[in-house]
Amino acid sequence: MAQDPNCIFCKIVAGTIPCFKLYEDAKTLAFLDINPANPGHALVIPKNHAPNLVASADDDLAAVLATTRRVAAAIEHALKPYGFNLLQANGPGAAQSVMHFHMHIIPRVQGDDLKMNWGLKPGDKAALAEMAKRIKVV
Ligand code: 5GP
Numbered sequence: 001m002a003q004d005p006n007c008i009f010c011k012i013v014a015g016t017i018p019c020f021k022l023y024e025d026a027k028t029l030a031f032l033d034i035n036p037a038n039p040g041h042a043l044v045i046p047k048n049h050a051p052n053l054v055a056s057a058d059d060d061l062a063a064v065l066a067t068t069r070r071v072a073a074a075i076e077h078a079l080k081p082y083g084f085n086l087l088q089a090n091g092p093g094a095a096q097s098v099m100h101f102h103m104h105i106i107p108r109v110q111g112d113d114l115k116m117n118w119g120l121k122p123g124d125k126a127a128l129a130e131m132a133k134r135i136k137v138v
Pocket residue numbers: 008019020031032033034035036043088089095096097098099120
């Protein structure tokens with residue numbers, strides 16, 4: 001598996017830093033974003049390190065999209081959001097801050113007036129732990 005020892009998401013894959021995990025399979029990992037734009041904001045990553053979409057292998061991208069569908073279905077079931085957006089940033093100019101390919105799943109709340117480049121506001125750890133339990137991915 002391709003790993004970058006300095007990459008925060010590779011460390012999450014390796015289990016050396018913790019996350020609020022939602023789902024894991026051979027190729028992918030899904031967990032809650034630590035700075036949620038809205039409750040239930042989740043990230044889906046390939047376990048193989050690649051910095052962005054263009055550098056990613058097709059089979060990793062296919063696996064990420066399948067996991068994204070699975071996690072989004074669980075979020076819909078658990079949270080009944082108004083809707084949800086998928087977001088995937090490439091490069092600092094697009095506000096990519098972690099250089100390991102990832103898909104955002106952002107549940108929407110009616111009237112949230114969310115902008116797609118949001119400021120990072122730390123989530124409450126107890127609320128994140130509760131949210132990870134509430135979203136049951138099958
Ligand atoms: P980007 O800005 O690259 O599209 O998104 C990176 C996301 O990763 C941000 O929304 C940020 O909150 C999240 N993030 C950064 N470090 C960590 C971490 O250590 N754990 C978790 N769960 N999320 C992180």
